[in-house]
Amino acid sequence: MILNDEKNNAKLFGLKQLEYFRSTLDERSKEALNSAVKRITETKKNGGRVMVVTGSGPNIHEGVTTLIAGLIRSGIVDAVSTSSAVIAHEMAGSLDRVFRVDAKSLGMDMSKMPRGDVFEFTCMNDDEISALKKEMPLDDDLLEKGKNLPHVNEIIKAAGNMAYPMGLRTEKIAHEVLALSRIYGLPFETVAGWGCDENTMLGAASKMNVPVLVTIPQLVGGGAVGMSIGDSIPVSERSMRISRMLSSCDVIIESAVALTQEIHDGPFECYTGHGIWAWWSGQNTYNLRDKTLIRIDLDENLRKAVELNSTVQEAIDKGLPKTKAAKIPFRMEMSAFARHEGSIPIVGDIGKVWPLIAHDVAENLGVNLDFLSASQDTPEGQSMRGWIVENVKPLDINKIREHAKTFVIN
16 A cells, blocks of 8 residues: 655645545546556566556646656556657656746846746746856856746746756757767667666656657657757657567556557557558567457546447448548547557546556555656645655766666677
């Protein structure tokens, strides 16, 4: 069972809200949740493997990526695919606090400013700024001017994004990480993980030797990080690496992510995907046939698509458009998911569903969790976000450099 044990530094923010989270689900989603928990539990008890496919923004903001990091450390999650934006945010510490000022008063070129005409600064103390100056030159005049201008507002947001100087730092570090990736023939994500905080998926995965990869549909985002991830290894190699991850796992959990049809049934999958010609050509392929796909999503149409399983498959068999046959908006990720016998759609808020999955699976397995997220619309969720800002640290480039010195190419 999991315990709220402060002596063990457990941060179980969602523990007191679990029954409330459960009450927000309708009966069908509760049944789907129970089915998902049962399947994950059975898989782990039988020595199987679980993979998570995460989208970006909501997973960071709801503490889901921090929770997944804990599930990696506890041995429940065995592989992760994600977006380049998530990689960029984790490199910067997941969440940070920023203040915004009027960009025109700051003297910025207004034609280059984002909508709202504001410029963001990372909230940093003098010690943090001094430490950062050892890595990169900082514009002291800009920092001083920003500090003295009236603040439009101060918010917690995904880390290392548009704010100076931490957003710029992440951009600069991306180029060094890319250079090391190419030298050692590794994905960008692997090298970045060497220096990431253990409360990020990248850092936890590096510690536990668990693969984390950005999928090809999710390469766009994260500025220089996204481009560096794309440049670190060829697209074909990335496809095959993700294929091997999927092949090795029995349960695949999709969390607020789009275009998953192009992820789980990509060019090397032979059941619902397009892998027949890769197989024909003698390449390494895999099969979704006996796997379980679990999707957490707010879109009711996903559940409808699964309920119309036979209708969707019949349309495909006849060469007809799936949308017209199902008579619902048909996002790309619904096709294979809707036709797959092992699909479990959980219609609900990921901020509320994930703590339930993590708690229930951990309890079934007798595993102690050291972190449990909470939906950000609860007081516990707000406390969780503050804890992440203060405790999940940005990537340490010196750790990467030290690791690179002793890394042995197999």
